[in-house]
Amino acid sequence: MGNFRTAFNSFAGRHGMGVALFVAIAVAAWVILLIVLPQLSMLDYSFRHNLPASQIGGPDDTYTLENYRYFMFGNDDGLNTLDIGILLRTLIAAVFVTILDVMICYPIAFILAHSASGVSARLMVIGLIIPFWVNEILRAFAFRVLFGATGLINSVGLGMGLWDAPVDFIRADVALYSGLAYAYILLMIFPIYNAVEALDRAQIEAARDMGAPWWRVHWRIVLPIAKPGIASGATMVFMLTSGALAAPQILGGPSSLWFTQVIYQWFNQSSNWQRGSAYAVILLLVCIAFVTLMMRVFKVSVGEIGK
Amino acid sequence: MNPRGSVFSAAYALAFFTFLFGPLIIMVITAFNSSRFPRVTPWECFTTGWFNVLITNDRLMSGLLSSLFIGIGVIVVAVPVGLAGALALSELSARLRATLYTVLIVPILIPGVVLGISTIVFWGQIGRTLGGPAQAFFYNGYFLTIAGQVTFISAYAMLVFIARLQRFDATQTEAALDLGASPGQAFRKILLPFLAPAIGSAAFITLLASFENYNTTVFTILSGNTFTTALASKVRHGTDPSLSALAVIIISITLIGALTHEAYIRRKTLLDSGKAEQSAIFGNPVLRLLTHPGAVLALLLCIAGGLVWLGSKHDSSVCEAGILEEKRAIQRQLQEEQRSRIDAQKKAGGQTQTPAEGGAGNPSPFGGAFTGGLAPESAAPEPAAPSNPSPFGGAFNPGTLAPAPE
Numbered sequence: 001m002g003n004f005r006t007a008f009n010s011f012a013g014r015h016g017m018g019v020a021l022f023v024a025i026a027v028a029a030w031v032i033l034l035i036v037l038p039q040l041s042m043l044d045y046s047f048r049h050n051l052p053a054s055q056i057g058g059p060d061d062t063y064t065l066e067n068y069r070y071f072m073f074g075n076d077d078g079l080n081t082l083d084i085g086i087l088l089r090t091l092i093a094a095v096f097v098t099i100l101d102v103m104i105c106y107p108i109a110f111i112l113a114h115s116a117s118g119v120s121a122r123l124m125v126i127g128l129i130i131p132f133w134v135n136e137i138l139r140a141f142a143f144r145v146l147f148g149a150t151g152l153i154n155s156v157g158l159g160m161g162l163w164d165a166p167v168d169f170i171r172a173d174v175a176l177y178s179g180l181a182y183a184y185i186l187l188m189i190f191p192i193y194n195a196v197e198a199l200d201r202a203q204i205e206a207a208r209d210m211g212a213p214w215w216r217v218h219w220r221i222v223l224p225i226a227k228p229g230i231a232s233g234a235t236m237v238f239m240l241t242s243g244a245l246a247a248p249q250i251l252g253g254p255s256s257l258w259f260t261q262v263i264y265q266w267f268n269q270s271s272n273w274q275r276g277s278a279y280a281v282i283l284l285l286v287c288i289a290f291v292t293l294m295m296r297v298f299k300v301s302v303g304e305i306g307k
Numbered sequence: 308m309n310p311r312g313s314v315f316s317a318a319y320a321l322a323f324f325t326f327l328f329g330p331l332i333i334m335v336i337t338a339f340n341s342s343r344f345p346r347v348t349p350w351e352c353f354t355t356g357w358f359n360v361l362i363t364n365d366r367l368m369s370g371l372l373s374s375l376f377i378g379i380g381v382i383v384v385a386v387p388v389g390l391a392g393a394l395a396l397s398e399l400s401a402r403l404r405a406t407l408y409t410v411l412i413v414p415i416l417i418p419g420v421v422l423g424i425s426t427i428v429f430w431g432q433i434g435r436t437l438g439g440p441a442q443a444f445f446y447n448g449y450f451l452t453i454a455g456q457v458t459f460i461s462a463y464a465m466l467v468f469i470a471r472l473q474r475f476d477a478t479q480t481e482a483a484l485d486l487g488a489s490p491g492q493a494f495r496k497i498l499l500p501f502l503a504p505a506i507g508s509a510a511f512i513t514l515l516a517s518f519e520n521y522n523t524t525v526f527t528i529l530s531g532n533t534f535t536t537a538l539a540s541k542v543r544h545g546t547d548p549s550l551s552a553l554a555v556i557i558i559s560i561t562l563i564g565a566l567t568h569e570a571y572i573r574r575k576t577l578l579d580s581g582k583a584e585q586s587a588i589f590g591n592p593v594l595r596l597l598t599h600p601g602a603v604l605a606l607l608l609c610i611a612g613g614l615v616w617l618g619s620k621h622d623s624s625v626c627e628a629g630i631l632e633e634k635r636a637i638q639r640q641l642q643e644e645q646r647s648r649i650d651a652q653k654k655a656g657g658q659t660q661t662p663a664e665g666g667a668g669n670p671s672p673f674g675g676a677f678t679g680g681l682a683p684e685s686a687a688p689e690p691a692a693p694s695n696p697s698p699f700g701g702a703f704n705p706g707t708l709a710p711a712p713e
Binding site for chain 2: 003004007010011012013014015016017018019022023024026027029030031034035037038039041042045104107108111115116122124126127128129130131133134135136137138139140141142143144145146148150151152155156159182185235236239240242243244245246249250260263264267273276277280281283284287291
């Protein structure tokens with residue numbers, strides 16, 4: 001607390017009392033009213049029974065672990081393989097999409113930072129940004145047009161005789177994974193680009209002069225520099241992919257659910273907000289745990305993200 | 308870079324941008340095909356009718372209004388809050404700064420679904436506790452959406468301000484204070500003007516993020532609709548090319564904006580370089596006027612307006628009637644064939660069979676696909692819909708119907 005007071009006083013000394021008060025109040029409101037309390041309130045809610053409005057606050061309104069028990073064991077006592085399976089599948093798919101994005105974006109970030117120059121580099125940056133001004137829903141829709149049973153890929157494939165019957169890319173989740181990878185490309189490229197740009201070209205030249213093949217140049221020189229960027233991009237892509245709702249709703253096959261869709265169903269179809277909250281808490285905790293674990297493994301800190 | 312490497316980079320960049328733009332280009336093309344399902348092949352008629360369908364969609368248009376309202380609300384709250392966050396971070400000690408930075412950046416990473424849920428649960432409880440008019444105010448789609456979006460959009464604004472503040476030379480403020488300015492004056496006269504461009508871009512990013520957001524908004528808007536949620540429910544419940552038409556509009560606006568911005572940046576760097584007078588473009592008065600961002604914008608708007616006018620004149624009804632007639636002819640023909648086959652079967656086996664009336668004259672979009680299921684024996688030789696896994700496949704694809712024997 002003392003630290004805050006010194007900071008506040010030095011701030012008031014430099015920018016004036018009015019500004020200091022505004023900053024203190026705005027940041028406090030942001031942290032407390034918008035970030036911390038809503039999360040705590042959701043946590044609290046997830047431990048409650050799904051009661052009709054009249055009984056809320058009454059004697060039946062007690063804490064319970066029922067919502068979490070349901071996630072683990074379902075209605076009977078066996079494991080709730082359905083929901084747990086969906087969660088695992090979501091996480092694995094998110095990891096897969098993240099790796100795909102790293103593989104797609106690393107070369108282009110490197111090219112942008114070190115091969116392209118002048119006009120072509122500016123054009124590339126504009127070209128990168130323009131697709132991301134188009135609404136997320138419309139981007140998913142574009143993939144549906146592309147991959148649908150009568151979509152372009154199927155017409156071309158059938159026309160060229162590559163396959164005989166239309167391939168159901170939607171059911172096979174090809175459309176979903178490409179749509180998700182597409183959706184978050186920008187969030188992967190810019191962190192990697194920022195990291196790689198700091199690299200001195202002379203280091204690459206030196207390594208090459210000493211006879212290193214291209215893959216070793218990347219493995220030993222570029223990748224270590226790019227690592228914080230990759231970690232930051234991968235964290236964002238992973239979190240956004242596992243929390244994605246629109247793309248799975250639009251591009252997901254009929255038999256495959258994303259975990260966010262299960263949460264959505266508890267809220268909007270079953271009107272069981274308490275259980276939905278519990279599922280949201282589970283998603284949040286599992287994602288945070290996974291990201292923290294990965295950051296430990298790759299030795300990066302949260303402070304690097306967003307830079 | 309060695310030549311093989313640069314060939315590889317060029318090829319990779321080409322492939323990458325094909326992936327980036329391919330889906331969008333195809334979507335744009337489908338906006339002008341009269342086929343009821345958005346697709347490129349088979350091409351039916353060039354039409355601009357889908358733009359009409361789009362504009363007359365009331366749900367989308369009323370969603371657009373609430374999106375604008377929410378967007379303005381989010382700008383008004385998120386930009387100052389983000390600025391406050393950035394200023395606070397600039398003043399704290401290193402350890403506290405790292406902690407606060409983590410707390411403020413986390414909302415970007417939290418799944419939007421979780422943010423939406425926590426927002427409605429929290430403000431719902433507050434409203435219940437207070438009751439009366441407060442409940443009506445807090446438990447309201449607009450308020451909840453603004454609150455939920457501000458939680459993480461402020462962090463975007465903050466990142467913009469942090470980037471700008473890093474380039475601020477603090478000695479300027481010191482100098483102003485030494486020269487007798489009050490701290491408040493120094494802030495208003497030095498720091499705020501320095502941050503002005505960042506305020507503009509933060510407001511812009513904020514508006515865009517608010518407009519685009521789905522995951523949080525779909526919970527917090529309650530029973531209402533914003534543009535994006537209306538769009539999503541339309542996409543989920545069956546698609547038609549009017550969505551492609553929407554994409555055409557958005558992409559055009561983006562392109563016009565990007566080109567104008569580029570013209571502005573070019574001109575600015577040229578003027579800043581001090582060599583503007585010697586440059587071939589700037590030296591020539593006509594070219595100088597033409598490359599002015601305002602002129603570029605006006606020119607692009609004229610082109611767009613002209614295209615819209617031309618498009619509104621275009622009438623594809625004759626062509627569409629032709630296509631419809633063609634489809635009917637094919638259906639009649641199939642019907643004839645089926646009837647004659649059934650007659651032949653009756654004659655041959657003397658057995659009665661339910662007349663298969665699948666594809667023929669069936670208004671249902673599923674008609675074609677079910678033909679095969681309803682009359683598997685009699686329909687077997689016809690290429691209408693067999694082995695098509697999609698329920699829409701047969702009905703929407705006259706291409707597969709066409710090769711029926713004459």
